[in-house]
Amino acid sequence: MAAVTFVVSLGIGSRATSPLAVWQALFGRGDAAVAALVSARLARAVLAAVVGVCAGMSGVLLQGLTRNPIADPGLLGMTAGGSMVVVIVMQVLGLATPTVIAVSSFVGVSLAAVVVAVIGLRVPRRRQALTMLLVGAAVMACANSIISALLVTNAQSLDLLRHWQVGSVSGVGLARLPGVLPFLLVGLALAMSSGRSLDALSLGEDTAHSLGHSVVRQRVMILGAAVLLTASATALAGPIAAVGLVAPHLVRRIVGVSHTPLLIGSAIAGATIVIVADTLGRVVAPPSEVAVGIMTAVIGAPVLLALARKAVSA
Amino acid sequence: MSRVVQEVESEDALIATLRSGRAARRRRVAIIVAALAVLLAGIVLARLTVLRPLISISDLIAVLSGRYVEGAGFVVWESSLPRATLGLIAGAALGASGGAMQSLLANPLASPDILGITSGASAAAVTALVLGGWNGPALAAAAFAGALAVVALMIAVGGRGTAAPTRMILVGVGMGMVFGALIHGILQRANIWQAREAMVWLVGSLARATWTDIGWVGLIVAITLPALVITGEQLRVLSLGPDVAQSLGVRVRRQRGIIVALVVVLVASVTSVCGPIAFVPLLAGPIARRLHGGRTNLVTAALVGACLVIASDHLASQAIANTALPAGVVTGLLGGPALLWFVVRSTKVQGVA
Numbered sequence: 001m002a003a004v005t006f007v008v009s010l011g012i013g014s015r016a017t018s019p020l021a022v023w024q025a026l027f028g029r030g031d032a033a034v035a036a037l038v039s040a041r042l043a044r045a046v047l048a049a050v051v052g053v054c055a056g057m058s059g060v061l062l063q064g065l066t067r068n069p070i071a072d073p074g075l076l077g078m079t080a081g082g083s084m085v086v087v088i089v090m091q092v093l094g095l096a097t098p099t100v101i102a103v104s105s106f107v108g109v110s111l112a113a114v115v116v117a118v119i120g121l122r123v124p125r126r127r128q129a130l131t132m133l134l135v136g137a138a139v140m141a142c143a144n145s146i147i148s149a150l151l152v153t154n155a156q157s158l159d160l161l162r163h164w165q166v167g168s169v170s171g172v173g174l175a176r177l178p179g180v181l182p183f184l185l186v187g188l189a190l191a192m193s194s195g196r197s198l199d200a201l202s203l204g205e206d207t208a209h210s211l212g213h214s215v216v217r218q219r220v221m222i223l224g225a226a227v228l229l230t231a232s233a234t235a236l237a238g239p240i241a242a243v244g245l246v247a248p249h250l251v252r253r254i255v256g257v258s259h260t261p262l263l264i265g266s267a268i269a270g271a272t273i274v275i276v277a278d279t280l281g282r283v284v285a286p287p288s289e290v291a292v293g294i295m296t297a298v299i300g301a302p303v304l305l306a307l308a309r310k311a312v313s314a
Numbered sequence: 315m316s317r318v319v320q321e322v323e324s325e326d327a328l329i330a331t332l333r334s335g336r337a338a339r340r341r342r343v344a345i346i347v348a349a350l351a352v353l354l355a356g357i358v359l360a361r362l363t364v365l366r367p368l369i370s371i372s373d374l375i376a377v378l379s380g381r382y383v384e385g386a387g388f389v390v391w392e393s394s395l396p397r398a399t400l401g402l403i404a405g406a407a408l409g410a411s412g413g414a415m416q417s418l419l420a421n422p423l424a425s426p427d428i429l430g431i432t433s434g435a436s437a438a439a440v441t442a443l444v445l446g447g448w449n450g451p452a453l454a455a456a457a458f459a460g461a462l463a464v465v466a467l468m469i470a471v472g473g474r475g476t477a478a479p480t481r482m483i484l485v486g487v488g489m490g491m492v493f494g495a496l497i498h499g500i501l502q503r504a505n506i507w508q509a510r511e512a513m514v515w516l517v518g519s520l521a522r523a524t525w526t527d528i529g530w531v532g533l534i535v536a537i538t539l540p541a542l543v544i545t546g547e548q549l550r551v552l553s554l555g556p557d558v559a560q561s562l563g564v565r566v567r568r569q570r571g572i573i574v575a576l577v578v579v580l581v582a583s584v585t586s587v588c589g590p591i592a593f594v595p596l597l598a599g600p601i602a603r604r605l606h607g608g609r610t611n612l613v614t615a616a617l618v619g620a621c622l623v624i625a626s627d628h629l630a631s632q633a634i635a636n637t638a639l640p641a642g643v644v645t646g647l648l649g650g651p652a653l654l655w656f657v658v659r660s661t662k663v664q665g666v667a
Contacts, residue, residue, distance in 0.1 A: 075488070130484075135654075137423075142649070241491055
């Protein structure tokens with residue numbers, strides 16, 4: 001599925017390219033212009049896939065960790081925290097190398113995650129979900145006002161950063177990938193090893209404990225994985241909304257509630273969603289493009305509404 | 315016989331105690347409101363005089379009475395007075411609507427800014443400005459439609475029953491995120507001048523205000539704010555829960571609808587002129603409640619909101635020489651930490667939500 005959308009996305013854009021031409025370009029034959037086009041699209045598709053994998057998996061991790069169906073790195077304020085620190089570093093220090101962006105994104109995401117987790121864990125169980133969501137919204141509002149404060153005073157950085165701030169995989173290329181890679185790989189490894197602890201946690205803290213799981217350590221590990229993945233996605237493409245929310249819910253219908261297949265499935269679904277959203281964004285309003293962050297937000301809104309309706313039906 | 319007399323006497327005593335208690339509370343409210351009004355007047359005066367260079371009180375009186383004063387006249391009429399007036403209107407409207415929503419949804423964090431109502435208004439305003447080139451009343455109408463759309467979704471999905479407020483909060487938070495993404499998307503499409511102008515709707519600023527804008531926003535707020543304060547009297551009963559309120563003779567659904575509608579009008583009209591001034595609705599409500607020992611009082615919330623906005627605007631415009639920051643930056647920077655402290659405190663007591 002992801003592979004198919006990946007290949008199809010190479011052919012679609014404001015200038016349509018036939019599958020044959022794509023095929024030829026991929027293997028170094030055919031028209032040079034088409035080849036350039038396809039290689040640009042290839043970079044975008046790779047980026048979109050990576051971002052989607054990160055978002056989908058961190059959605060599963062956070063939903064499992066908080067035992068709350070409406071959790072997502074965006075809603076919990078984590079991407080906003082990452083963006084904030086990236087914007088501060090880019091503007092105040094004037095640095096924008098891939099490594100700097102990756103590190104500052106990681107710092108910001110961790111900061112937001114710690115704030116939300118610390119406050120969320122102080123309240124009684126049945127109020128936790130809503131409290132975390134509201135704290136996330138508060139962190140988001142806070143981060144956004146700091147970002148705006150910086151941008152409003154400086155037209156140049158506004159021009160530079162508004163393109164990044166929207167969540168986009170275009171014009172980025174693969175240059176940022178190496179700086180992010182260490183975070184990404186550690187995050188993926190942690191995430192893939194946490195399937196069993198997520199299953200145990202979903203039975204409740206006490207049961208998990210009596211099954212011999214060290215609850216606190218596992219929670220820290222899961223949160224760490226989510227932070228690393230979110231930081232990677234944010235550093236690569238800026239804040240991309242709602243993928244982490246939508247992907248796990250789609251996949252849960254197919255593979256059930258066991259977390260290891262859920263993690264793999266959500267990674268694939270996340271990649272598919274981001275590639276499709278990016279491809280759609282290229283063609284909905286030609287000749288300009290709609291950034292992938294907007295497309296996913298639009299796709300995510302109805303899912304969120306449906307979830308909100310279902311989650312609190314009592 | 316004697317028992318009856320005793321009972322009557324003790325009932326009288328009870329009523330007397332209740333009466334004196336109520337009178338004491340009313341006095342306390344009056345003192346707080348008066349003190350806040352004095353504080354507000356002081357802040358407005360400071361806004362008009364503590365500038366670079368300072369404007370003396372006698373010059374200010376001369377300017378306001380219509381005489382020509384070299385230098386001071388222009389500053390007062392074109393900058394500080396319109397901004398102070400708009401700050402008063404916007405702050406009062408945002409503060410009162412924050413207090414009303416928080417009380418209605420029984421959650422100290424459920425203010426129009428956190429719930430995406432202001433983001434809805436902002437997103438619609440930015441869209442109308444950048445893509446349609448609208449301004450003036452048309453822009454305000456767009457902002458109103460945006461705020462209304464968010465609230466309509468909140469109500470439609472929230473449905474009925476005891477879980478309705480929770481569902482409304484979920485929808486609101488989600489919509490805030492979606493509209494935030496939309497605003498950024500539209501800013502990206504705009505040219506750089508439009509984007510700078512549209513930034514106002516991300517942070518909130520009083521600097522764009524013209525007297526025409528102030529006139530009609532003032533008119534709308536002058537009608538809806540008193541209406542909200544009057545209907546807000548019912549909030550205390552509503553906060554006992556829908557069942558209790560119903561049995562006490564309150565038409566719960568209708569009252570809720572009216573309060574939400576008034577909040578939408580206030581938030582949308584203010585946002586269309588000066589953008590979402592971050593955190594003012596969120597902060598004004600709890601500050602007012604603390605002053606009143608846990609009771610909701612929308613007049614106090616409005617006064618606190620006005621003080622916050624005017625003071626922040628003053629700080630923002632004067633703090634750094636030659637750099638004019640929008641008011642929303644200061645409220646955002648002050649409000650963020652204050653908000654987190656407040657969340658931590660309130661979770662310690664009884665848990666937010």
